[in-house]
Amino acid sequence: MPELPEVEIVARRLNDALRGAAIESAVAPGINALKTFDPPLAALAGREVAAVGRRGKNLVVRIDGLRGGDGAGPPLALLIHLMSAGRLQLYGKRAGPRDRTSRLLVRLHDGRELRLREFGSKQAAWVKLLRAEELERDEALAKLGPEAWPDPPEPSGLGELLRAPRPLHALLRDQRTIAGIGRSWVDEILWGAQLSPFKRGGDLQGEDLGRLREAIVTTLGGAIEHYERTVSLPIPDKLPMPLRVHRHEGEPCPRCGTKLQAVHFEDYIIAYCPHCQTDGRVLKDRRMLRLLK
Numbered sequence: 001m002p003e004l005p006e007v008e009i010v011a012r013r014l015n016d017a018l019r020g021a022a023i024e025s026a027v028a029p030g031i032n033a034l035k036t037f038d039p040p041l042a043a044l045a046g047r048e049v050a051a052v053g054r055r056g057k058n059l060v061v062r063i064d065g066l067r068g069g070d071g072a073g074p075p076l077a078l079l080i081h082l083m084s085a086g087r088l089q090l091y092g093k094r095a096g097p098r099d100r101t102s103r104l105l106v107r108l109h110d111g112r113e114l115r116l117r118e119f120g121s122k123q124a125a126w127v128k129l130l131r132a133e134e135l136e137r138d139e140a141l142a143k144l145g146p147e148a149w150p151d152p153p154e155p156s157g158l159g160e161l162l163r164a165p166r167p168l169h170a171l172l173r174d175q176r177t178i179a180g181i182g183r184s185w186v187d188e189i190l191w192g193a194q195l196s197p198f199k200r201g202g203d204l205q206g207e208d209l210g211r212l213r214e215a216i217v218t219t220l221g222g223a224i225e226h227y228e229r230t231v232s233l234p235i236p237d238k239l240p241m242p243l244r245v246h247r248h249e250g251e252p253c254p255r256c257g258t259k260l261q262a263v264h265f266e267d268y269i270i271a272y273c274p275h276c277q278t279d280g281r282v283l284k285d286r287r288m289l290r291l292l293k
């Protein structure tokens with residue numbers, strides 16, 4: 001599941017490669033992927049890519065406006081959410097016939113092709129083509145909390161955001177609370193801050209909040225630095241994530257050597273160090289489930 005660091009590196013690489021590229025045409029072969037119909041995808045033809053960026057876990061491809069003549073139009077933006085199995089990839093040349101994984105194809109005048117593909121059985125990744133002025137008002141962005149990186153709220157502001165009787169693990173993954181953190185990086189952040197994933201947001205003390213903010217910045221920033229060193233185009237479909245705790249249950253804690261534990265849920269796993277995070281308590285079963293809704 002791409003989270004903030006993975007989406008950030010995709011946006012950076014595509015921005016470098018696509019800025020100024022002229023669009024020839026665009027189609028959306030996936031039945032469910034395109035969530036808007038006005039403006040139509042045909043409106044992209046003849047325009048240039050202005051920039052590729054990120055908001056939360058969403059990719060934003062900004063498209064220049066057209067001036068004068070019959071084709072005049074305001075700047076547009078493609079808003080893309082990869083969900084768990086979507087990948088946005090740039091191909092050096094036309095990538096053959098449309099395969100079943102393709103959700104959006106943007107053909108460029110220079111022969112390259114930007115393609116949103118989705119692996120796995122579900123069709124969950126989506127695309128919206130919006131007028132740029134509508135972007136921030138779109139429900140997918142309007143409801144997002146502040147960005148988790150590079151500059152999340154100061155400890156006091158973070159305390160306000162997290163002041164709820166819900167476990168930290170759930171609160172930090174809630175995009176309305178803070179944008180960009182998901183099931184993988186939340187484990188790394190809470191381990192970094194030495195906080196229990198089951199601690200209630202409202203029970204955080206001042207020093208907890210300072211450590212948490214620091215862990216958010218250094219964990220996500222460290223992942224992005226790692227990707228800066230290791231990821232180039234074409235971006236691999238499976239980006240190896242530099243995780244130390246998540247998916248490492250049973251291995252020694254990188255800080256203290258205690259065996260990392262995990263709680264398994266239907267569609268995710270919480271990994272943590274009992275010594276560093278839960279005062280030695282091992283919470284292996286699903287009795288916490290109802291608390292994590």
Ligand SMILES: [Zn+2]
Binds near residue numbers: 253255275
């Ligand atoms: Zn530990």
